[in-house]
Amino acid sequence: MSAIAPFTSDTPFDQVVSDIREKGWSVTDGFFSPALIDALMADVEELDNAYMHQAGVGRKTDHQVALDRRRDYIRWIDPETPARTVFLDAMRDLRVEFNRRLILGLWDYEAHFARYEEGAFYEKHLDAFKGKSNRVLSTVLYLNEDWQSDDGGELILFDEHDHNQAVGQYAPLKGRLAVFLSEAFPHEVLKAKRTRHSIAGWFRVNNSIQNIVDPDQ
Numbered sequence: 001m002s003a004i005a006p007f008t009s010d011t012p013f014d015q016v017v018s019d020i021r022e023k024g025w026s027v028t029d030g031f032f033s034p035a036l037i038d039a040l041m042a043d044v045e046e047l048d049n050a051y052m053h054q055a056g057v058g059r060k061t062d063h064q065v066a067l068d069r070r071r072d073y074i075r076w077i078d079p080e081t082p083a084r085t086v087f088l089d090a091m092r093d094l095r096v097e098f099n100r101r102l103i104l105g106l107w108d109y110e111a112h113f114a115r116y117e118e119g120a121f122y123e124k125h126l127d128a129f130k131g132k133s134n135r136v137l138s139t140v141l142y143l144n145e146d147w148q149s150d151d152g153g154e155l156i157l158f159d160e161h162d163h164n165q166a167v168g169q170y171a172p173l174k175g176r177l178a179v180f181l182s183e184a185f186p187h188e189v190l191k192a193k194r195t196r197h198s199i200a201g202w203f204r205v206n207n208s209i210q211n212i213v214d215p216d217q
Contacts, residue, residue, distance in 0.1 A: 004082060005033045006090040013097040016179055020137070021102055025157060025180035027170050032090065032141070037175045039083035041143040044113045044197050049073050052115060071120035072189075074112040077199065087111075087199070091139070095203055098137070104203075106136060111201030116153060120196070122189040124158065127202065128182035135182040137203040142172040144196055153192035160184035172196055 006012075008030050019026030052073040079085040088109070095106045116122075128135040140155065147153075153172050159165040163186045170178065180187070182202060 004036050004039055004086045006036055006086050006093075007031070008033050013094055016094070016177070017097055017101050020098070020179060020181070024160060024184055025167070025178070027157075027168065027176065027178045029173065029176050031177040032087075032175060034175065036083060036086055036090075037141075037143060039081075040087060040141075040199065041145070041174075041197065043081055043083050044075075044115065044143060047075055047113065047115075049115070051075065052113070055114070069125075070122040070189075071116070072122060073115045073117075074200075076110070076112045077201075087141075091201065091203075098203065104136060105205050106203040107134075107206040109201055109203050111139070111199050114198045114200050116189065116192040116196040116198075118194055119191060120189075121191040124156075124163075124186050124188040126183065126186050130183050133182070134204045134207045135202040136205055138178075138180055138182045138185075139199075139201040139203070140178040141199040141201075142174060142176045143198060144172050144174050147171055147173050147196075151193050151196075152190050153194075153196040154190045156188050156190065158186040158188075172198060 012031055015028055016026045016031065052075045055070055055072045055074045077084050077088065079088055091109045091111070095109055098104050099106055127138045149171065155170045155172065155178060156166050157168050157170070157180060159167050170176065
C-alpha cells in the first residue's frame, strides 16, 4: 500500500496561518487530501460505539457526562493506523508552522474522533478558560460524505467580544477544517439529523516547562 499524501496543496499552511494572525479563526476546505479524509472516515466508521466513550464536559475533577449539554461519542486518536499516523504528523507540521510564523509556543497536539448520532448536539461553550487550561488553538476536521443542507449538525462560531453574535455557521462538509483560538471563541454544534463524524483536536502549550526550545524547530 502506497503512503497517503497528507495535503492537496504544496503550500497548505498559508491560508490557515494568515487567518489566525488576522482574525483568530479559520474555516477552510481542501486542506487535507481526499485520500487522507477517506482513510480517516474508514477508520472511524469501523469503531463501534462500544469502543468509544460518551463525551462529557469539564476537565479533570470537574469532568462529568451531561447529556443535556452534549451527546457525542469520542475516541482519542493514537498513531494506530496509517491514516491516523499521517494525520497526527500533518498536525505536528502545522504546529511547527504556527510556532515559526506566529510564535505561539505550542508544545503538542491531542485529538479524538467524534460521532454525533441523529439528535446529538453540543451546546454553546468555550474549549478553554483564560488561565485555566493549556489549550491554545482548537481544530475540527469534518469527515462526512454528501452532507446536505437539511442534515443539521452545523458549527456555529461566535464573536470573541460579543458571545451572542455569530461570526459564521458552517456545515460539517467532508474535508472542511475549522481552527480557532480556544479561549476566545464560543461555539456550538446544532442537532444532527443523521450520523455526523469529525476529528476534534487542540494545540497545547506546556504550562509546567518554561523557556524550553520547541523540539521540532
